[in-house]
């Protein structure tokens with residue numbers, strides 16, 4: 001049997017807090033960035049997430065998890081939410097939330113999908129799956145070691161990819177399945193896309209829909225990456 | 240605290256749904272944190288060890304030779320989806336423990352998967368017809384994404400306790416936190432008490 005899966009150090013964990021919305025901005029046609037001021041918050045590690053809990057007047061609640069896009073040094077906590085048709089929480093965050101609103105949040109949460117700021121990392125995200133990876137990228141840049149995190153961001157088109165501006169960089173790759181880019185013809189992410197970025201990396205973070213995460217983690221295993229170095233976050237059923 | 244302008248979905252009012260859960264219908268989200276192993280039944284075995292009289296390992300064939308049983312009911316994930324009216328088939332954990340024989344002083348169990356995933360449970364939550372080691376879902380072989388060929392099933396607790404690709408149950412005289420529990424998830428995880436995170 002393989003070794004036990006061990007989470008990164010002692011990742012911080014925070015309890016329920018009240019967050020005040022400071023900024024709401026569209027990032028792509030279907031995604032919205034919400035920046036939260038959380039008094040007395042526990043600082044997060046890049047990759048961790050928060051739970052947002054909405055409560056109706058009759059006491060009914062709906063909670064969903066959202067990854068943090070901001071770096072730990074950012075005074076605000078930034079979430080980036082994709083609006084799903086009939087999505088109970090995402091459509092509320094995309095359509096209803098305004099600056100000044102208060103939201104109940106719990107976090108940071110998670111210690112496996114969390115980057116310690118030290119290990120050379122390959123981070124691969126599909127669509128909104130890039131959100132926790134952007135936090136890693138931002139943190140690496142602030143540490144003045146941008147080379148520590150190499151980001152591969154995949155989406156159908158550039159317009160479907162939040163933070164596509166930030167995802168462009170030295171070792172970073174944007175792979176679009178339906179659009180040519182100067183560096184790459186349209187097509188799904190392949191093992192040839194990933195191969196040049198694997199050497200020297202100790203941790204591999206894969207985030208996106210269940211289908212995307214499954215496909216990419218298989219590519220990594222085929223490229224010889226040991227499974228215990230691969231940390232996966234699946235955002236749920238929808239792709 | 241009510242959230243301004245939040246109405247939410249039509250309340251299902253289904254008494255099978257614990258607080259804060261929604262009915263995922265035909266969806267069955269996959270939220271595993273590790274690479275899905277490509278595990279063949281003949282590579283798999285199930286061990287019960289730790290504080291037991293007779294540490295025992297069963298092969299796929301041997302596990303299937305034990306008396307089989309089914310679970311009909313509901314499952315609840317901490318990420319707030321539930322699946323109602325599902326059927327799993329396999330062997331009751333009671334059958335395994337009858338062979339291995341828990342020693343006095345055993346109070347908890349640590350379940351371990353082939354991937355190295357772990358989760359902790361009170362012994363009382365896997366005895367008395369409350370837990371299974373299962374290999375079918377709805378009468379079909381359990382798919383690898385959902386833990387196939389074999390997963391633990393502890394349906395009265397949040398589903399991260401139902402370790403996918405389970406291979407070992409270790410009986411202990413203390414509670415030893417598993418993969419999610421060390422990072423703030425609840426040690427027990429009763430959905431009816433909304434025990435999602437440490438301290439709930």
Ligand SMILES: Cc1cc2nc3c(=O)[nH]c(=O)nc-3n(C[C@H](O)[C@H](O)[C@H](O)COP(=O)(O)OP(=O)(O)OC[C@H]3O[C@@H](n4cnc5c(N)ncnc54)[C@H](O)[C@@H]3O)c2cc1C
Nearest residue numbers: 064065066067080081082084085086087088089090131235
């Ligand atoms: C650790 C983690 C981190 C995450 N990070 C992010 C992130 O950074 N950004 C992000 O956008 N998402 C993220 N997610 C996904 C997020 O938590 C939600 O699952 C997502 O926003 C959808 O929630 P929702 O309430 O909008 O949709 P839901 O109401 O849950 O519905 C999801 C889909 O199912 C359908 N559906 C389900 N039930 C019903 C029903 N009863 N009636 C009608 N339709 C139904 C809806 O049409 C919808 O398309 C993350 C998930 C996890 C687990």
